Amino acid sequence: MNIIGLGLREFWQRLRAPPDALMLEIGVGGELLVAKLRAGLSLALLLLPLVNIATGEYTPSEGIAGMFGVILAVAASQALLVLAHQQRRFRWLPWLTTSYDVSLTTFVLALLAPGSLAASLNSMVVWAFYLIAICMTALRNDGRLTLYTGALAILQYAALAAVVFALARAPEQLASADYGTARVSTVLQRLLLIGVMTAITATVVYRMQRLVELSGTDGLTGLPNRTLLVHHFPGVLDGARENGGSLTLGLVNLDYFRRINDEAGPAIGDHALRHAVGVLRESLEGGDLLVRLGGEEFALLMPLPAGRAWERLETMRRDLATRPFVPGQDASPLRLTFSAGLASWPQDGADLSQLMRRADLRLSQAKLEGRNRVVAR
Template structure:
């Protein structure tokens, strides 16, 4: 039962939309895949040349040259689009579909010239495997499953068409051997196994990246997550004409807590404050542990509304003291100081916003702590 549940959970994870870190990795992976496709497409010209030099059928060489030219043209187009991945979110699915469909088209053209070549051309058929394996570079299991399913459907339809239209004599060839149902079923199984293996690799990559984006102490997203997530949020806010605010939160007198009560209690205090704040957030707000006792709250609000929001959260933190849980342990009142910065007024990227918020946080500290500063003083 537990094993089935784990398998089901893994399958749902593979088919779910990746988080922003994985999408960012997938965007760079799509560019890498596009560059690799250009290199492989150029190498495709070697296949018809080799076929012609080794006495292959002239028609196959012509189809090979035509197919290589077609793939090269589109490979250059995909490379150009891949340089702006955030503007073409559909691109990974389109390129995966192209890689698979181009293989099917070449096999169909070979079959029109010489029927056994449609199903027994191992060199061209291996392009299905390459197309599926290349989806691992996108770090998105949905693309892998999509490409694998498309290859199975298209190649399965090709098999059905050949066996429905060809006689037994037409399926025998001295160059390609006999085309048999058993061998074609084996190829379909290999495509399915390749898809499953590639999806497993993607899942493993997702888990490793996910672990790198989560703070081990608080369970909050960490600096890595923030640095990958913020560019997407800033771009979306800019396109929609909205503001995006970032609040840098620092626990007051946290070093004294660590010194007087020990680091274990300090860790519990940090987790307590993170939980108090997290429980009050809505779905459009993200709380991140930046490092040490510093937290960051990202809000889709202009600076004035963000200041009001942080005032409410600051008061909430002060109203929920930390209880050490020991017989003589008195509740500890925890307060926070906050610096707020907003895009586009205070900056257009994560570094600029963090720098402005940090300066305002220092103003809050110098002003007596337990306060929110949203403008330069």
């Protein structure tokens, strides 16, 4: 029971937590995909009123409400698609679009009320778009958005039902030959279905977050890996451009680390590597991103100009050199040092690959000059 409780607590905490950089980058692509789906679905919905009109199976109020809702959906979906195509990442856009999806569904259901109160609650074709809106939040990889969408759909549909039942002066007004009878029990069942769909979608989001986390995290050190750096960098670069900030990338390589693996064994080498990462982490500040590229090589992304970034890495170098790794009680301490090369945006490159190349050249220079040093120019 305790294991189940801990699992549910982790599930709930992860869903409510803001997504990390990698999830946000993936969510941007998901928002564009949702915008394309919304635009396609809106155009496809034009066929529904036309089919009803062609077959004669419609009421005037229902036909007008349907056409008005579809025209509004098409116009809005095209505007949202334009926003999703922008290079700039609007953090508020997923919240706006999902609110629009749910609210448009409620609005179209409300338009059906003058023709038939039962239709406004029992029109499954329109009501199903609550479930579609919830389902599409899985593409944004943000559990908070899924929970918000489900709660908004429940609140709006419950409020609509309360208004409809209040407007009905006689039971006959809640009955319809086409849509059946609107009942409180039926409304409660549909609210439960919305809740179930929210729970299922939230579980999908949680699972996707775990898979992305595993793909973007180094198993030995717990640091982000190259995949996360590649996805994280464009957003950091956009922020630096918009705010007039600075950005410096450092490549860090532990000196002669392979000797530890060869002489003391891979297990001791792993412990030494984690010791080095622990020392480096202590000097990190807000906005810094330390990434393990592979082996004994790391990248450090800092929102600083070259001079201050050099000072930060120089402090890390001295700290590591003065805090040797002790393999065991009777073992001799192992002194660890690193060499590093720095490259700054925009002086040394306009993108990640250019900065990596320039930083790697300076890292090579640091090694040629005797190692255990940081080279910025």
